[in-house]
Amino acid sequence: MRMNRYLKPLIGAIIGCAAAGGWLVVDLLTPEPIGDYLLYSLMALTNIAIGWQVGKFFGKRRDNGKNDVQISGERTEAKFELES
DSSP: OHHHHHHHHHHHHHHHHHHHHHHHHHHHHSOHHHHHHHHHHHHHHHHHHHHHHHHHHHHHHHHHHHHHHHHHHHHHHHHHHHHO
């Protein structure tokens, strides 16, 4: 149980280090004036995509919570109709 607690943060840290290393390699391999514009544009698009996915994920969690309440409310109404 304790290993599982630290596994996800460790995986996240490894992914973060790999991404930072990838951006550094791209910066070092591209020529100086064009490379910076290309790198910053790619970083901006990547951050937009990640933000979009995180927003969709949290939006789905909230929507699912509202749907569950609605379904449970419908079930209790049907239960009262059957009993009477």
